[in-house]
Amino acid sequence: MKYVIVLAIIVIIALCTPWFLLKFMRRVRAVTSYYGLKAVDRLDALIMMFDENEKFWYMNESANKIFHTEMLSRSEFLDVWEKDEDEEEDVLILKRGVEFRYFQCDEQELRNKRGKLRGYIYILHEFTRERELQEKYRHSATHDSLTDLYNREYFIEKAAEFMKENPNEVYYMICSDIKQFKAYNEVFGVEAGDKLLKMIADELRRNDDHNRVYGRVGDDSFAMCIPKKNFSDVAYLVKSSSVLRARSYNFPIANHIGIFEVTDVNLSVSAMMDRATLAISSIKGDIQQEIARYDESMRKELLQEQEILTDLQTAFNEKEFVIYLQPQISHETKAIVGAETLVRWLHPKKGLIPPFSFIPVMENNGLISKLDMYVWEMACAQIRKWTDEGRNDISLSVNISPKDFYYLDLYKVIMDLVRKYEIPPSRLRLEITESAFAIDLKKQVELVEKLQEAGFIVEMDDFGSAYSTLNTLKDIPVDVLKMDMKFMAKAADADRSANIIQMIVGMADKLRMDVIAEGVETKEQADFLGSVGCDIIQGYYYAKPMPVDEFEEMLKKYEYKDMTELEHHVTK
Numbered sequence: 416m417k418y419v420i421v422l423a424i425i426v427i428i429a430l431c432t433p434w435f436l437l438k439f440m441r442r443v444r445a446v447t448s449y450y451g452l453k454a455v456d457r458l459d460a461l462i463m464m465f466d467e468n469e470k471f472w473y474m475n476e477s478a479n480k481i482f483h484t485e486m487l488s489r490s491e492f493l494d495v496w497e498k499d500e501d502e503e504e505d506v507l508i509l510k511r512g513v514e515f516r517y518f519q520c521d522e523q524e525l526r527n528k529r530g531k532l533r534g535y536i537y538i539l540h541e542f543t544r545e546r547e548l549q550e551k552y553r554h555s556a557t558h559d560s561l562t563d564l565y566n567r568e569y570f571i572e573k574a575a576e577f578m579k580e581n582p583n584e585v586y587y588m589i590c591s592d593i594k595q596f597k598a599y600n601e602v603f604g605v606e607a608g609d610k611l612l613k614m615i616a617d618e619l620r621r622n623d624d625h626n627r628v629y630g631r632v633g634d635d636s637f638a639m640c641i642p643k644k645n646f647s648d649v650a651y652l653v654k655s656s657s658v659l660r661a662r663s664y665n666f667p668i669a670n671h672i673g674i675f676e677v678t679d680v681n682l683s684v685s686a687m688m689d690r691a692t693l694a695i696s697s698i699k700g701d702i703q704q705e706i707a708r709y710d711e712s713m714r715k716e717l718l719q720e721q722e723i724l725t726d727l728q729t730a731f732n733e734k735e736f737v738i739y740l741q742p743q744i745s746h747e748t749k750a751i752v753g754a755e756t757l758v759r760w761l762h763p764k765k766g767l768i769p770p771f772s773f774i775p776v777m778e779n780n781g782l783i784s785k786l787d788m789y790v791w792e793m794a795c796a797q798i799r800k801w802t803d804e805g806r807n808d809i810s811l812s813v814n815i816s817p818k819d820f821y822y823l824d825l826y827k828v829i830m831d832l833v834r835k836y837e838i839p840p841s842r843l844r845l846e847i848t849e850s851a852f853a854i855d856l857k858k859q860v861e862l863v864e865k866l867q868e869a870g871f872i873v874e875m876d877d878f879g880s881a882y883s884t885l886n887t888l889k890d891i892p893v894d895v896l897k898m899d900m901k902f903m904a905k906a907a908d909a910d911r912s913a914n915i916i917q918m919i920v921g922m923a924d925k926l927r928m929d930v931i932a933e934g935v936e937t938k939e940q941a942d943f944l945g946s947v948g949c950d951i952i953q954g955y956y957y958a959k960p961m962p963v964d965e966f967e968e969m970l971k972k973y974e975y976k977d978m979t980e981l982e983h984h985v986t987k
Contacts, residue, residue, distance in 0.1 A: 461518070461539040465489040467532045478539075481509070489535055496520075507539065517546040561609055562616035564637070565630030571684040574640040577628045578680040585643040586677040588684070590691035591615075591655075595668045596635035598821050602855065608635075615670070618654055638688055643676065648706055655705075671695050675709040693717055696779065723776045730760060731789065737761050738793045739960040740811070742969065743931055743953045746945040751970055753810040753844070755933075755953060756794045757960050758786065784822045787814065791832055795843060797963060799836040809970070812844040812874060817851040826865055840870035844895070848876050852891055864892055874931070878919075888926060896923050900934040900944075900954065917947040924948060 462475040463482075469489035474482060482492075499506040499517070509516040518539040525534040557569035565573060578586055593599075593611075600608040615637060619629050629639040655670040673694030675687050694707040697716065730736060740754035760768035777783045794811045801809055819825055833840050845866065852859045863873055874895040888896075898919060923930045932944045935954030944952065958969065 459541075461537070461541070463492060463537040463539075465492070465535045467534055469535070472534065492537070516541060516543045518542070559631040562613055562631045564616050564619065565628070567630065567632040567638075570628065570630030570632055570638055571688075573630075574628045574638075574684045574687075575680075577640055578677065582680050586680070587639075587641050587643050587646050588675045588677055588687035588691050589639045589641065589646070589672055590632070590688055590695065591637045591639075591670050591672045592633075592692070592695050593635040593668055593670055598818070599668055601821060615655075622654065632688065636692075638691070640677075640684075652705060669705050671698055671705055671707075673697075673707050673709060696720070720776050723773050724780060726762070727773070727777070727782065730762070731785070733763075735761050735763070736786070736789055736793075737962070738790060738797070739962060740966040741953055741960040742958045742966065743812075743951055744957045746941050746950050746952045751809065752951060753812060754966060755812045755846070755960075756790060756814075758790050778816075778818075781822075783816050784819050787816055787819055788823070788828060790814075791829070791843075795832045795836040795838060798838045798842045802838060802842075806970075807842075810842045810844050810872070812846050814876065815845050815847045815851070817848060820851050820859055820862070826862060826869075829866065829871070830869060840866075841872055844872045844874055846874045846876040846897065847893070849878075849891075856890060860891060867892065867894070888922065888928075893928065895929045895931060897931045897933050897953075898949070900932055900936075900940060913943065916944070916949075920944075920947050920949045 459477055461478040461481070462473070463478055464471075464473040465488070466472050471487050471489075471492075496507040496509060499508050505520045505522070507518050507520045509518065518541050521538045521540075523536050523538075524532055525536055527533055557566060558564065559566045564570075574588075578584070593615075596608065596611075599611070612631070612635065616631065619637065619639070623629075624645065626645060627639055627641040629637065632638045651672070655672075673691040673696075675691040675694065677687055690709045690713075693713045694709040697713055698704045698707045737759055739757045739759050741757060742751045743753040743755065744751055758770060760770075760773055762768050774783070774786075777786055791813050794813050798809075798811055801807075815825070829843070829845070830840075833843060847863070867873060872894045873892075874897050875891065875893040876897045877899050878896045896919070898916070920930050929951065930949045931951045931953055932940075932949050933953040935941050935944065935952045935956045937956055940954075941952050941956050944950075961969070
């Protein structure tokens, strides 16, 4: 009887198993047909099946290429995957070493008609290539293509998230701007400029403590959001300066930064950046200062600057700029031998606007060369007028800004003017500064020599006011030194300053250069200069800058002095 019962059970299992297998495979075909597939084994999708006890039962060829026969249970299968938390749908990530593969997963339970669980089926469609393309497009949309830092839009988004994670923290919004970067690009080329930007980006990455957000937010502008307690002015300047020195080729550039202290994280990041950038604008004309912090007074200055910029175009069109002349006088004979040409803005509503109110604005906005050419033409017209009146004794000196060397065809512009007004080049003296030679000394020296050959007298302006060296006199072929006397007034040791002045005058004489002392304010200064051989004086001791008509009235009080002898001495 016992054997009969065992035999009956075997028969029942043998009869039932094909039925269950048939139902199971029908379910598989039903599921796979949903995806439009013809045969399970030939599917590109991965097919994995487990029985009701979660034991491995079947995998198709695509799955076998990845897992082979190592899969023993459903739990082991699930352990090899990671859920992609960034996706709303069921996306699983398979990691094998450094390789990441992405799959869209469809998981279904297999049940019989009575609802009893009979197994599990997983159908996984790989979309790794599509995911990589998606990531590539996403990255390019959020990162700067040159430096691979966050771009402006994504920086704003990430900085806002960063600050709101810890709203009680005090943050700095820091923006940077490379001074003279446009000129650097033009002199050394775009490739050199790009390398400089990449070096700055690499420096930001090297100092990333994972508690800051940073990005490239403009052509030569970077931004960083960082907790105030983590930022050091000194450390930042040291690192920034080392990067610029590494690529600057002795070019005079600096990485100016503006800092806005964030007290309200709900303020838009864009507004924070605007205020940090506004701080930078307050130091653009200062070669010594590299860091500025925002305060509310800067907003007023910005509005004033915008008002000036709005009025400038009208000022050019309506010829509101006028020249003022400051006499250059022989201390011995008291004769006026020339004058420096300065500019004033005669505004129809605001009256006379001094140069310190609008010159920095024009320099910062690329308008200084336009103003310079305007002044040069007025000076030439004035010389022509005096010539027509029979006066050939007065020359006018005009300022040539360093940017004119790079943004203008200087020789052509100057030569066209003297030809237009038919005046001798020696009557239009050209004042340059040492900084004009800081970038390409050979090229600028060749230009100066070419101007001298055409008959122009070239003056070195502000000699002694900055960091003048003997190389200036050795390498740059100027005819006249304009020595600034302001440093003597500030010197702690007056005797030592007097000895230096005497040495400069003596050295210039040996080099056959004339010396004009500017900024002379007292009789003692003038008498001392005369005693050491510096005869030509410019400064408030004799006269302040004045309108042309006042200068012409002053001319009548002084003896006529023909310029031929002086010009011969200067150009010999």
